[in-house]
Amino acid sequence: MRIFKTLVFFGFFLANVTLAAAQAPQEQTLSIEERLRRLEAQLKAQQSTDRRFHLGGYGEIHGNFKSGGGDQVDFHRLVFYVGYDFSNWIKFSSEIELEHAFVSDGSDGEVALEQGYVDFLLDPKLNVRIGRFLTPLGIINQHHEPPSFNGVERPVFSKYIIPTTWPSDGIGVFGRFSRGLQYEFYIAGGLDGSGFDPVKGIRGGRITERPSLNDPAIMGRIDVFPLELAGVASDHLLRTGISVYAGGINNGNEGDDPDVSGDISILSADFEYTYSRLDLKGVVAWEKIDDKEGLKQGVADEILGWYLEGAVHWLPNSWKKGRLAKSDSTVFLRYEDIDTQYRMPQGVEEDPKGERSVWTTGIGFYPVPNLVLKMDYQIVDYADSSVNDEYKWNVGIGWQF
Structure with missing residues (x-):
């Protein structure tokens, strides 16, 4: 048998040598x-x-210190972006997010698909998007990477009025008619009204797994760049936007609808203005919940919130040398007014924590444009004097690549 195996081996070897x-x-x-x-x-x-492949991501680490205790270090989120170009007109984009560094049953951590959609780029004026995208309301929901906003934490407005991040699953169109006018409109799965809360607003109504299509929603926004639209050459940058959302609220995960009823409408307007070293921005949103039944006791008929923010890029040009050649720094002040109990059903008392104002001031230092070190101080003032105000110090680092 050994002789046979040896002959077979050498025969195979000679055949390969001959072929080569x-x-x-x-x-x-x-x-x-x-x-x-x-x-x-x-x-x-x-x-x-x-x-054809595009890789990226963003993340942020926070230190939170507040009156009454509860100080913590939080690796708040780490997000990975993966994109692929099937061709020059068919493109895939996705974001996968890990929150709070650890995930287990009963923990606050989360792994979620934040975005995942395919774009069909047919024409600058008309393109098609299919999949999971960011609901086009306000400013920060679609532009929430840490270097893009002031403050360690996102504004309170972006937590309870237009909850960020807020994905929707569906199909829609988007495009740009000129350099000064762009739009996007979608039809997608709606909100789960059983998750609405008297103080936290509609935040708990987001469905992040397999949203029902029982009560779908329509949504969209239009952005106008007035100076570009008018053809005016200027070093001023101005953008104004208006966004809308309308849909039913009897939606659940995996088609398991919560057996509630009602409709929600959201109207929001925002602006961003930059001139020289000055940045100004603001946003307002009004939400109305009609014909609601089966929701938590105390959920408002109307919710209202807004904020204004100003920032100054103060770093002298003479400091921008060597390793700091591309550095920047801002100081900012933001005022928010949040009222998740703006209009109540007849005979229902307001929750004293529903109406509050928030002052936030702080500084951000950018050693390079896509990485920022932040620190801020925040005061949450409740309209009801029976509720203690909150005082918070926050520090953090955020990046995008």
């Missing part, structure tokens, strides 16, 4: 130039495939 020898003359007839051209073509094909 037969092919060798053909390879040797190729010139050096031809071999280099073939190698270059292979490298270009590989590079072309690599350029």
Whole structure:
């Protein structure tokens, strides 16, 4: 048996040597130039495939210190972006988020698909999007990477009025009619009214797994850049936007609808203005819940919130040298007015924690444009004097790549 195996091995070996020898003359007839051209073509094909993939992400770590205790260090979120270009007109984008560093049953941590959609880029004026996208309301829900907003934590407005991040699953169109006018409109799964709360508003109504299509919603926004629309050359930057949302609230996860009824309408307006070293921005949103039945006791008929913010880029140009050549720093002040009990059903008393104002001031230092070190001080003042005000110090670091 050993002799047989040995003969088979050598027979296989000789066959391969013979085949290689037969092919060798053909390879040797190729010139050096031809071999280099073939190698270059292979490298270009590989590079072309690599350029189809797009990788990125963002994250932030916070230290929170507040009156009454509860101080903590929080690796608040880490988000990974993966994109792929099927062609120059079909593109996939996705974001996967890990919150609070650890996930287990009963914990506050979370792993979630924040976005995952395919764009069909048909024309600058008309394109199609299918999948999970960010609900187009307000400012921060669609632009919430840490270097893009002032303050360690996102505004309170972005927690209880337009909850961020808020994804929707559906289909829609988007485009730009000119440099000064762009739009997006979608039809998607709606909210779960059983998750609405008297103080936290509609935040708990988001469905992040498999949203029901029992009561779908329509949503959209229009952004106008007045100076560009008018063709005025200016070093001022101004954007104004208006966004709308309307849908039913009897939606649940996996089609398990909560057996509530009602409709919600949201109207929001926002602006951003930059001139020289000054940034101004603001947003307002009004929410109305009609014909509601089966919701938690104390959920308002109407919710209202807004904020104004100003920031100054104060870092002298003379400091921007060497390693700090691309550095920047801002100081900011933001005022928010939040009322999740703005209009109550007849005979229902307001929750004293529903109406509050928030002052936040702080500083952000950018050693490079896509990484920021932050610190701020925040005062939460409740309209009802029976509720103690809150005082908070926050520090953090955030990045985007």
